[in-house]
Amino acid sequence: MTQVATDSFAAAWSLYTQGRVSQAAQAFAQLVQARPAWGEALHMQGVCHLQLKQHAQALPALQAAAQYTPQDPSVHSNLGLVLRALKRWDESLAAYDRALQLKPDFAQAWANRGNVLRDMGRGDAAVASYQQALVCQPHYAQALHGLGLALGDVRRWSESLAAFDAALLQQPDYAVAYMDRGNTLRELERVPEALQSYERALQLNPQYAQAWSNRGVVLKRLGRMADAATSYERAIAIDPSFVDAIVNYATLLKDMMRLPSAVAMNGRALALDPDNSGAHLNLAICHLVSGDWALGWPHYEWRWKTEQLKDGVRTFAQPQWQGEPLEGKTILLHAEQGLGDTLQFCRFAQMLAARGAKVLLEVQAPLLGVLAQLPGVHALLARGQVLPPFDLHCPLLSVPLALGLTLANLPPASAYLQADVEASRAWRHQVGQGEVRVGVVWSGRPEHKNDHNRSIPFEEFQRMFRPGLHFHCLQKEFRPADRQALASRSDVAVWDSLLHSFSDTAALIDAMDVVVSVDTSVAHLAAAMGKPVWLLLPFSPDWRWVIGRDDSPWYPHMRLFRQASTGQWAPVLEQIYQALGQFARLEET
Incomplete structure (x- = not known):
């Protein structure tokens, strides 16, 4: 390598160490243009783009660096960072594995590998990866923090709390660790302590919007509704596009029965994120509890996309009933959510039978006896039982939407269940x-x-x-x-x-x-x-x-x-x- 090249690399490196990352990226790009196979310059060009969050530009530079300097574990580790940012999980994991083949005691690569495994939903594997990082570097605060998150993913909450405490022992000013520690304390129902943890995070970083929002969650849980509202407002003022905080605030407004304000806040969330299931469900509840059922039922269908209910989605080859004629059809009505919901909405079996349908009703097993004589039911089935043939299906709480049910047309309900x-x-x-x-x-x-x-x-x-x-x-x-x-x-x-x-x-x-x-x-x-x-x-x-x-x-x-x-x-x-x-x-x- 010529002295000119060495000096040029040193100058580019100086720009990088001074924090002039954009200029450093240009300088390293010029070096690569003059010498395309220069692995170190390609690596640093990629690192600069990575720091600037220019992942599309960072990727080819780091891939080329890995080609020309294949024995450098840092190159593969940084390539893993870019691939993770691009959500190319499998390739990111492979990059970290290559870095660790070259350097088995590379603590940062083990920790970053744990981050990817968490992204992939592989919580137990992530725990093991963070633990290996700590074998290599026992006082590594970031690995302890990641371990706390991964232990939370697999619901090992007490161990999660211990990991966050260990991270904070190593790095007492670690605001994000205090925030995540608060989340774990919430899961442990230690709500006042969770509030203290969020507030410590905010002492360290008053502009921490996520901590303000989570503080609002626990203040609401403690019944301090006005303080919770202030906390959400602060989060949204810091980050006006923070949809989760906006939805949380809308939920609080709903619980405070400030329904017009809640509707407006949910509308603000949907303007930013039209497919936000939480905002749709909040709107549904605001309209339904107000008696505006025609507005509420369509939004209520978004319940299936929420975190709480998405695992309960049923898939059938047969289509869901949308209100079309039922004469001569067999329809499966299937229970969802709680026993009370089933007891309330099973009444619709009789209405659909009156429209000419043969109604199969699938319910939670504890309700079989009390629903045995329910009018309109052709066959009563326990959830999990083999289903007979049917033409259409409908979750019980979707029947009102298909019927176009409103307060004005809800049929009066006589007693439809009887005791033996x-x-x-x-x-x-x-x-x-x-x-x-x-x-x-x-x-x-x-x-x-x-x-x-x-x-x-x-x-x-x-x-x-x-x-x-x-x-x-x-x-x-x-x-x-x-x-x-x-x-x-x-x-x-x-x-x-x-x-x-x-x-x-x-x-x-x-x-x-x-x-x-x-x-x-x-x-x-x-x-x-x-x-x-x-x-x-x-x-x-x-x-x-x-x-x-x-x-x-x-x-x-x-x-x-x-x-x-x-x-x-x-x-x-x-x-x-x-x-x-x-x-x-x-x-x-």
Whole structure:
């Protein structure tokens, strides 16, 4: 190599080390133009374009560098970076593997290889790659951070937290590690600590939009709605194109029942990302809970593209029913989401049968007994059972869209589910006569995503218990604290050991005079049986409980008791206490 070439390379390198990367890229390009097979110059030209995020220009330079200097592990490692940025995962992985063949103790390549494996959804392999990076370099903060992310991918949350803590021990000013640590603490339900972690990230980097948005998530979870709104607004001010923050803010506005603002914010998200499923689903909920069903149902179809439900998509050779004539057709209606959804929407089997369809209904196995006599069903099937031939299919919650269902044309629902006559007779004998019998449900499944809003601790719920009435638990599962509080009540009968199925629960419900429940499947079952149901609703209710009314268009014998503000159950329980007094006097007369 001539002295002129050496000096030219040194000058280009000086520009690079001074941070004048764009000028350095031009200088290295001139060297390559004069000497096309100069591997080191090609490598640095590619590195400059990589730093400038000019991946399309970086790729050919690094590929040529790998050709002319095939024994340099750094070239292959940097090629892996570019290929990852271009989402060419397999080629990126191969580049890192080549770098590690040349240099097995190359910690950075092991860590970057872990990043690619995470992108590919290979969480366990990513964990192993980060761990190998740490064998090579035990105090490598970035590898510890990556390990924390990969452990989270495979839901090893406690180990994930330990990895983030180790990364922060090595690099205390590592803002992104604090942010991701907060995410893990959220998964561990350590919400106040998650807030502290996000706030530490923001102390280190006040312009960290993602941390502001995630801070909003936990503030909402803690019931600090106004503070959450401020946090989202800050995230969006920093990055006006931050769609996730905009959708999160729209969700918060919906939960604050600021529905016009929520609709507008979702519209802003969709202007940036027309296929954003979260914004579409938010819009659906805003319209449906407002009673604008014609606007809401089409957006509700986007539920299948959300993270929560996309794995539940069913694919059939037969087309989905879109509302076309059904005369002489066999249609498969299949359950989705929760048991309450199935109990509410199975009513449509009778409507489709009246249109001339032979209706196959596939439901969750626990509901088979209670749905056995559902009108309009030609064949009732358990999910996973071999399906008979059919012409069309439709998820249960897509039927309203196909029917063009609105508040104005929703048919009145008489009781469409019944308990077994003999079982009901036995339960009536068991619970006794002579007093007003009130069935109660105060909590649902703890794993339900909105359980913290709908369930009520028994110690608080018992405020509604009125002397002279007899109360019967309709639920089977109890929190430990609830079980202890229950033991002190002689006026509450607990039947969980005798409730082996929904059919048993239906028979017990049939022996009740009224059912008082939070928003659970038992409430839907009782309402579908035509039993008077008093439903306790949080300030931001599920979309099916249309706002501005104390009755339900879905169930003619249901009465809605709504929170006036987030988290405040005491006034609702007092209303029910008074209403039970009136109900008892009516029953006695």
